[in-house]
Amino acid sequence: MINVTKTYLPDINRYKGYIDKIYGSGQITNNGDFVRELENRLKEYLLVDNIILVSNGTLALQVAYMILGLQKEVITTPFSFVATTSSLVWQGLKPRYVDIDKHTLNIDYRKIESNINSNTSAIVATHVFGNGCEVDKIDGISKRNNIKVIYDAAHCFGVDYLGKSILSYGDISILSFHATKIFHCIEGGALIVNDKRFYNKAREMINFGFDNGKIVELGINAKMNEFQAAMGLCVLEDIDKIINNRRLVYNHYRDSLNKQSICFQLMNKNCSMNYCYFPIILDSEKELLKITSKLLDYDIIPRRYFYPSLNKLPYIDNQSVEISEDISKRILCLPIYESLSESSQDMIISIINNI
Ligand SMILES: *Cc1c(COP(=O)(O)O)cnc(C)c1O
Numbered sequence: 001m002i003n004v005t006k007t008y009l010p011d012i013n014r015y016k017g018y019i020d021k022i023y024g025s026g027q028i029t030n031n032g033d034f035v036r037e038l039e040n041r042l043k044e045y046l047l048v049d050n051i052i053l054v055s056n057g058t059l060a061l062q063v064a065y066m067i068l069g070l071q072k073e074v075i076t077t078p079f080s081f082v083a084t085t086s087s088l089v090w091q092g093l094k095p096r097y098v099d100i101d102k103h104t105l106n107i108d109y110r111k112i113e114s115n116i117n118s119n120t121s122a123i124v125a126t127h128v129f130g131n132g133c134e135v136d137k138i139d140g141i142s143k144r145n146n147i148k149v150i151y152d153a154a155h156c157f158g159v160d161y162l163g164k165s166i167l168s169y170g171d172i173s174i175l176s177f178h179a180t181k182i183f184h185c186i187e188g189g190a191l192i193v194n195d196k197r198f199y200n201k202a203r204e205m206i207n208f209g210f211d212n213g214k215i216v217e218l219g220i221n222a223k224m225n226e227f228q229a230a231m232g233l234c235v236l237e238d239i240d241k242i243i244n245n246r247r248l249v250y251n252h253y254r255d256s257l258n259k260q261s262i263c264f265q266l267m268n269k270n271c272s273m274n275y276c277y278f279p280i281i282l283d284s285e286k287e288l289l290k291i292t293s294k295l296l297d298y299d300i301i302p303r304r305y306f307y308p309s310l311n312k313l314p315y316i317d318n319q320s321v322e323i324s325e326d327i328s329k330r331i332l333c334l335p336i337y338e339s340l341s342e343s344s345q346d347m348i349i350s351i352i353n354n355i
Helices: 012-025 035-048 057-067 082-089 134-145 196-205 226-237 238-258 284-297 322-329 342-353
Strands: 051-054 072-074 092-096 118-125 148-152 172-176 189-193 278-281 330-334
Touching: 012 035, 012 226, 012 342, 035 226, 035 278, 051 196, 051 284, 057 082, 057 172, 057 196, 057 284, 072 082, 082 092, 118 134, 134 196, 172 330, 189 196, 226 238, 238 278, 238 342, 284 330, 284 342, 322 330
Parallel strands: 072 092, 072 118, 118 148, 148 172
Antiparallel strands: 051 189, 172 189, 278 330
């Protein structure tokens, strides 16, 4: 079976070495040595100063909204993973969807400003499949209208924008370190908080609101534990190999898929790439279903990322967002992971090319 992704598992003896140390110290959570070490390593690797590790990416989003005190309505993208929207609804915020650009698949910044009203408190945008949004344009909109910007950068591990980490844009960016992402901690995530005051507040908020043993504000438990951090430290050692192998897989698809009806995502020229997904956009949902069923015949399992368009979720009131609804019906993510063999990939390519 070839799945859309495969979790990278580092050398088991290396992981065991970390576990032995955890058993030796007896500290398994509460901002332990490995969480602090991973935080420092990630500061260097990602070139960001203000990173806080948490238990998963969804909680990172929820904590971000609390830190910034979002209220009422939030402008967001309908084309993302469900957590981008569900985290808003969970915090009692109302998503207002702005349609996407059909080429980049990111929120269309040209349509944001006309959707801002007196209830709008923020923009929550996703860098879809690691493709950076027009961050300068979005930052300009936020300043002119005095609203916050949060980037769901779950797909953006290691992505730069004009030579600087894309995570340094907006008020807060979040990362996900879930097992399916290119860098993972089994489960995990991070907040990158660009304002020092909010950064200190975030530290307290992810730990019940404690500051030096005293509760100073409302908090939640979003702490990462030592076993998660140990996995992260192991995976980080191999990250260059992981990204390089994914690049080969990515480029092989780009060079070899030759069906007229396939379109590729338009990538932001100012951004570096991390090759986290390989989406193809087809002519119709009918064609997508045909390709999917043919691949399934060979035990190859692609995924419909992202389907449905988030405005169609059962807990969202009626809002129509034409382009997102259309794209979500005919976009398919093909298998891409570090150890995908060339022969398996050739099989996928020939099945698709021969339909
Ligand atoms: C994976 C993902 C999340 C959620 O992260 P978890 O760590 O699984 O909670 C949020 N947004 C996007 C775009 C994602 O792909």
